[in-house]
Amino acid sequence: MCPVTVFEQDGCDLRVEWGLDGVHALGPHCAVLVVVDVLVFTTTVDVALGRGARVLPLPWRDERAAAMAEALGAVLTPPGLDESYGQPGWTLRPSSLTDLPAGTLLGIASPNGATLAAAAAETGTAVLAGCLRNASAVAAAASAIAEDRPVGVIAAGERWRPERTLRPSIEDYLGAGAIAAAVTGRSAPSSEATLAAVSYRAVRDRIPALLGGSISGRELIAAGVPEDVALATDVDVSTVVPVLDNGVFTS
Known part of the structure; x- marks a missing residue:
């Protein structure tokens, strides 16, 4: 049994935390973890x-990634967002997948969301992938899976360069807040979860402008892919609930 401390937000039935350390802290104590990398x-x-389609999340810069993708018959995308700019075919960028054929299995490695999803699976909890597009659907599924046990929401965050240390990002905080605000059946949310939900509710009518003006949004727009930002800011347009099943996200 893992020891429980304040760092796990013990006693709370809805919890929000950041990054890989957050996965390790919350995963063993929550019925479900929702990874958010907007x-x-x-x-x-x-x-x-x-x-x-389906998605195989792969750890970042892990030499086993290509072998894992090949073993499952997955199409491996270029590793990471920087490597996806200007590349033809399917990549980590959502706008590159709008004509993706049904039945495709994509292997995607990324330093944030994919790495966290793979790590979350190792904690033994149920793992969902949430974003602004499917926030309400994912929140409803998380509530149903958890029943009266804790739900954890992990804001992935971005990376400072070149050190690659965690950079908290407003898009992931608002995505986590949107999900926290929609999770039902919770009577004792943590202070972290409460603030994330309140923050989202306060600005939910300004999401496109806020994300477009954020560091991450401006980076994508400057790279010539504003359509990725537009897709990410379509709140609750999707009822897809990505569930990690034997290492693969399926709907």
Whole structure:
């Protein structure tokens, strides 16, 4: 049995935390973890599954990734967002997948969302992929799976360069807040979950402008892919619930 401390937000039935350390802290103590990487991994997963495809999340810079993808017959996308700019075919970018054929299995490696999803699976909890597009649907599924046990929401965050340390990002905080605000049946949310939900409710009518003006949004727009930001800011347009099943996100 894992020891429980304040860092696990013990005693709370809805919890929000950041990054890989958050996965390790909350995973063993929650019935379900929702990984949120709005720009762009979990948005990409939503778009892909909405097309009838599946996604294999792969750890970042793990030499086993290509072998895992090959063993499952997955199409391996270029590793990471930077490597996806200007590339033809299917990539980590959600706008590259709008014509993805049903039945495709994509292997996607990324330093944030994909890595966290793979790590979350190792904690033994149920793992969902949430974003702004499917926030209400994912929240409803998380509530149903957890019943009276805790729900954890992980804001992936981005990475400072070159150190690659965690950079908290407003798009993931608002995505986590949208899901926290929609989770039902909770009587004792943590302070972290409460603030995330309140923050989202306060600005939910300004999501496109806020994300477009964020560091991550401006980076994508400057790279010539504003359509990725537009797809990510379509709140609750999707009923897809990506569930990690034997290492693969399926709807």
